Amino acid sequence: MPSTQTSADLLARIQQMDADGFEQFIADLWERRGWTTTVSQTRIGGGTDVTATKKAPDPRTHVIRAKSYESDITDDNTEIQQSVNLVSQEKGVDMVVIVTPHQSASRVTNNAQAPNVKLVNGDGLVALIERLDAHDLVDDYAAITTSAAAVTTGPPATVEADNSKIPLPEISPDTYLGFIILGTTIWSIGFLVGLAGYSSGIVGSVVAIAAINCWIMLPLSLYHEASRVDETTDWSPSRTLYAIGGAIPFLNAVVGGAYLYRRRHAYQQRQTTDNVSERIA
Structure with a gap:
């Protein structure tokens, strides 16, 4: 439940x-x-x-x-x-x-x-x-x-609530994963747009603006999401190296794609292990 x-x-x-x-x-x-x-x-x-x-x-x-x-x-x-x-x-x-x-x-x-x-x-x-x-x-x-x-x-003492601190919004681990997928996709599109010669047009400008915004979030998301994968699977990705790779323009699309592929494999392996253990139990 x-x-x-x-x-x-x-x-x-x-x-x-x-x-x-x-x-x-x-x-x-x-x-x-x-x-x-x-x-x-x-x-x-x-x-x-x-x-x-x-x-x-x-x-x-x-x-x-x-x-x-x-x-x-x-x-x-x-x-x-x-x-x-x-x-x-x-x-x-x-x-x-x-x-x-x-x-x-x-x-x-x-x-x-x-x-x-x-x-x-x-x-x-x-x-x-x-x-x-x-x-x-x-x-x-x-x-x-x-x-x-x-x-x-004995009974707990009454503590007056401190309303002077405003709680910060909590970022879900799935949000970091979403940023990685989004950032990898946009930087890949940006690379293809550049190859097609549209980098100076309206399409190129829109993609560039989106890529710059993703550029900020991609390395942070790779670092935090890699931490979750490290804690919940048998794969221990290097958070620092992935974060550095995520900050390098265009190379970050390759880094993000490689991370997502390796992440998928790690969770599939964990699921297989869990399923085998459940059948044996």
């Missing part, structure tokens, strides 16, 4: 979970994806809390470092280095997944030296919950946290 909660509401409820509740929530969420999970009694490297395994179609073992508090996220490459060490030291571990409901986790980045480390931040977590229709899990664990807080601290 579709939820009426906004992404911000959903994240706020997850961020209120305590560390133990968040770990178990992540374990159950991965179970919903078809993995078998075990919540560790001890934390490896200060944050490895869940081990997830899958036997079919290809045997895999992922270790999930659940980071429920924003203070757990560091500014340097400590998270990456600890995770890289974990993959090399722990036998049979294929990937380390750092999961947190906080957007500031964007400071932790995947890089060429850490292909087996993946970050799932607030946006990725919401996208995963929506895809799995796992709002019931959020309800269950948010209710547990709320009940525990009520017992230990």
